[in-house]
Amino acid sequence: MPTPSAPVAPTFSPSRLSRAVLLACLSLGLGATATVARAQASAQAPAHHEIPAGPLDDVLTRFAAAAGVPLTIDGQLTAGKRSAGLSGSYGVREGLDRILAGSGLTVTAQPGGGYVLVKSPAATDTSGEAALPVIKVRSQAMLEATTEGTGSYTTGATSASTGLNLSLRETPQSVTVVTRQRIEDQGLTQMMDLVQNVAGLSVSQGGNAGSDSSTIYSRGFAVENYLIDGVGQNYSNYSSIFQTNDLVIFDRVEVVRGASGLMNGVGSPGASINLVRKKPTAEFQASGRVEVGSWNYYRGEADVSGALNEAGTLRGRAVAAVQDNDSYIDRLNEKRKVLYGILEADLTPNTLATAGVSIQHHDATGHARGGRPLFAKDGSLVNWARSDSAAANWGYSERHNSSLFASLEHRFDSGWSVKGTAIRSESDYDERLGYAAGGNLTPGTGSGISLYGSGWEGTPVQETFDVRATGPFEAFGRKHELVVGASTSRTRDVAPDFPGWAVTPIPDIYNWDGNTPEAPVYAPRGTQSFSERLTSAFAAARLKPTDELSVILGARVTDWRNSVSYVDNAGVMYDSSSRAESGEITPFAGVTYDFSPHWSAYASYTSIFKPQNNQSVDGSYLDPVLGNTWETGVKGAFFDNQLNVSAAIYRIQLDNFGVVIPGEFVGGDLNKPAYRAESGTLSRGFELEVSGALTPAWQLSAAFARNLAQTREGGPLDTSIPANTFKLFSTYKLASVGNGLTLGGGVRWQSEIYSERSIFPGGGAAPIPVRFTQEAYAVVDLMARYQITRNLGASVNLNNAFDKSYHMSTWNSYYGTPREVRAALDVKF
Incomplete structure (x- = not known):
């Protein structure tokens, strides 16, 4: 249990601070725009890719998701074809051409943005007739783990349960992934708001956000394992401080229900x-x-x-x-x-x-x-x-x-x-x-x-x-x-x-x-020293x-x-x-x-x-x-x-x-x-x-x-x-x-x-x-x-x-x- 503290008087004007930060955000955006304007002008800016060999439609959709470009695939064209994958830094078109080399297929750019997979001009079917017009089918056979820009309420991969990059179907535990699209659709800016919308989780909240009175439960037990990018946040003396996270900086939130000792070592059996x-x-x-x-x-x-x-x-x-x-x-x-x-x-x-x-x-x-x-x-x-408030005017929380x-x-x-x-x-x-x-x-x-x-x-x-x-x-x-x-x-x-x-x-x-x-x-009666390894x-x-x-x-x-x-x-x-x-x-x-x-x-x-x-x-x-x-x-x-x-x-x-x-x-x-x-x-x-x-x-x-x-x-x-x-x-x-x-x-x-x-x-x-x-x-x-x-x-x-x-x-x-x-x-x- 944390120990009592003395009050700290505010040293700034909240309204002025808000305006100042808003102006800083605007300045940040304008400055960064000038810095990366050249990248916007070209859709071919190289990016690093590491995509393993596999079915051609798998490799293509992995690449398109990573590059953030729409790609329309006809499954009949890719059926039975494989790709050696892609390793290194490539622009969008260069990467697509590299993946499709020797497949008899190519891509055409669309006026509204994105690409469509088609047969190469010289390709014909076994009867010698010209290839039939492509049937456009929206396909993302293997979504990447990253959810931003996919528009999806699911993800293609997660390593939250075992450390291995697996699809949800391949993972032998219950995992819910709240994607960036869902966060934006529901306006979920705070983690406690998100938790109330996650499968199997409930919140017993007895006070305002910013204290230890909001316990998250899963499968009958308190949730005490919090991680960022798969690395645990450890402070058993007051773990609820990890609930105060703003979601604007996160791509997604992965919730593994049940015990997660393989990835956490210690923790409750409720969820991570x-x-x-x-x-x-x-x-x-x-x-x-x-x-x-x-x-x-x-x-x-x-x-x-x-x-x-x-x-x-x-x-x-x-x-x-x-x-x-x-x-x-x-x-x-x-x-x-x-x-x-x-x-x-x-x-x-x-x-x-x-x-x-x-x-x-x-x-x-x-x-x-x-x-x-x-x-x-x-x-x-x-x-x-x-x-009706239970709070004294002098009550405050700073995290x-x-x-x-x-x-x-x-x-x-x-x-x-x-x-x-x-x-x-x-x-x-x-x-x-x-x-x-x-x-x-x-x-x-x-x-x-x-x-x-x-x-x-x-x-x-x-x-x-x-x-x-x-x-x-x-x-x-x-x-x-x-x-x-x-x-x-x-x-x-x-x-x-x-x-x-x-x-x-x-x-x-x-x-x-x-x-x-x-x-x-209050005057402190002494000092508390805490250490956890x-x-x-x-x-x-x-x-x-x-x-x-x-x-x-x-x-x-x-x-x-x-x-x-x-x-x-x-x-x-x-x-x-x-x-x-x-x-x-x-x-x-x-x-x-x-x-x-x-x-x-x-x-x-x-x-x-x-x-x-x-x-x-x-x-x-x-x-x-x-x-x-x-x-x-x-x-x-x-x-x-x-x-x-x-x-x-x-x-x-x-x-x-x-x-x-x-x-x-x-x-x-x-x-x-x-x-x-x-x-x-x-x-x-x-x-x-x-x-x-x-x-x-x-x-x-x-x-x-x-x-x-x-x-x-x-x-x-x-x-x-x-x-x-x-x-x-x-x-x-x-x-x-x-x-x-x-x-x-x-x-x-x-x-x-x-x-x-x-x-x-x-x-x-x-x-x-x-x-x-x-x-x-x-x-x-x-x-x-x-x-x-x-x-x-x-x-x-x-x-x-x-x-x-x-x-x-x-x-x-x-x-x-x-x-x-x-x-x-x-x-x-």
Whole structure:
């Protein structure tokens, strides 16, 4: 648990800052436009490609997706033809000609952009007659992992589960990829907004964004594994800081449901969330966006990318965003700033160097960690308005993150590649908490509720080095794949240690304006020093006994160390702990079998290892969570792999799972609930999902998930998270309407949740048992986008269209967002 902090006075004018950053974004775009204008003038700027040999239509669509150009393919022309692939730096037309050499095929440029595959002029069929006119068929048989520019709700490949670059159908786990197109269609600017639309995930949110009161759940367990570009973010002391990510800098978000120990080493069995950064493009592109919405919402974005030299061997990208908004909750204001830059350089035709920096700020005032109490002293439910704030005016949250990253990748002629990545990330958080969450309302008087005042701050610094190699090998006359890797990560934080909570009565909550009581004054009683080191190595092989059968075998071995010490102002240590786990092996096994051209069956197994910070009544830490997870199902890919479907059944068994002991606290500290370790915890359920294109104009993402998590005795593990969820979002493009009109809509539904507790009326009266139930509910979202000109578009998103009122948590009165509208103008070049 982070430690309390003292308030920090703002040192700038928010409105002036917003205008300054918007002007900076505009200047950035204009400057980059001048820098890469030459790249825009030529569609032939060379770019580095590494495409392995394979079926001709496979190689062509990989190249077209990487180059960002439309390519129309007639499957009859490519049937039975193969290509040697492409390696090196090529312009678009040069690359296409190289791939098609000797095939008897060529491409013709289209007036509106893009290419069409046709027979070479001299080519004739076996009867000697001229070739028939080509039938234009939209084909992307193998989409690349990158989703930007594809317009798709699915992806062609992901390595988030095993480290091997596999299609969704080839991956023996449940994986959801939220693509760039879907992020833009739904206006999902923040990660917590995205999570609420992901298959099988739910959010128990008890307070404003920017605190530790928003827990993400999957398959009955909290999600605690967050990664960026496949590299884990490690700070077990306060992992929720990783939820504060703006999506403007990311190409896609990959969610692996179930245990992901092969890629993480440690973590919960619920899910892992991997955010994949945008990469520079060889062709010039620039975009800007201005968005306004309900509750004084204002946001601006700029994104410029392209080649930085004539040869196209140096490419860059810069992204910036600024946001300022009030809220449906009184007194709450949020400001966000994002700046991201990345460079790629082809040091040789086979060697790629990458370096970049990202800076993200999220600042909130009028910030509360929770909502007002649900019940009055007599046990009756209090019907607070959705706008009623629990925050003191002086409550705030500041979360700043800066990250420097670099990588070097070399591809060998044998098909093997080696990549090393180094990252230094610093997360600076400072949260001052004052929120009306204590006690219970005395009806009619407005008394009985108290303000909890506290805070915490820290500056954890994580340094990570990751290296991995992947490539093919041959055995028993068959071709297989192997990936091996190792990583080491160290996180350090030295922060002031403040005393616990100050509890101050609010005389009349009905007439409270947040100005009283004043912020408590804290002086640090000492210093907290935190250190965590994670070192691991892994290997996974994809064996192909037959064309239809794949077997994936792998394991990760992990060493973990964690130490915390507290030193008072006189330099005397008054508390410390040190824990370590060595040589923990996390195995993984998976199998897929293609029993038809479109369908595969799969099964997988992995074990679970997760150190935990939960403590027993005497202050000792619980042993690491151990367990096993099994999953089996079927997956399908249709319409040239542009539509993916899956059905999964899973079973998770855990030992040493931390369960709260009601009314017990660690060492009597009311800020630290005590836990007991329970073995035999069981979670099981099933998930159904479909994502991708039903037609070239119709994109769809839909999923239903059911989970039953139980204690050893068979009772429910946590009734405050839904057992059933349904997520749907779909768009349809009406190309015949003007320059193109896209309409979309979706629904988010979850089943009933509840919690039980006791109210203590005081005066010697007996406790009153109460139960709060949030009934099943559905939220409907709508969107529309119209292309005004080739470069200018307008869009509108109407979220919670029917203004459904619902609680995000069963523990306080924090409501979900009411009906809101956002309108935007987009310009793209």
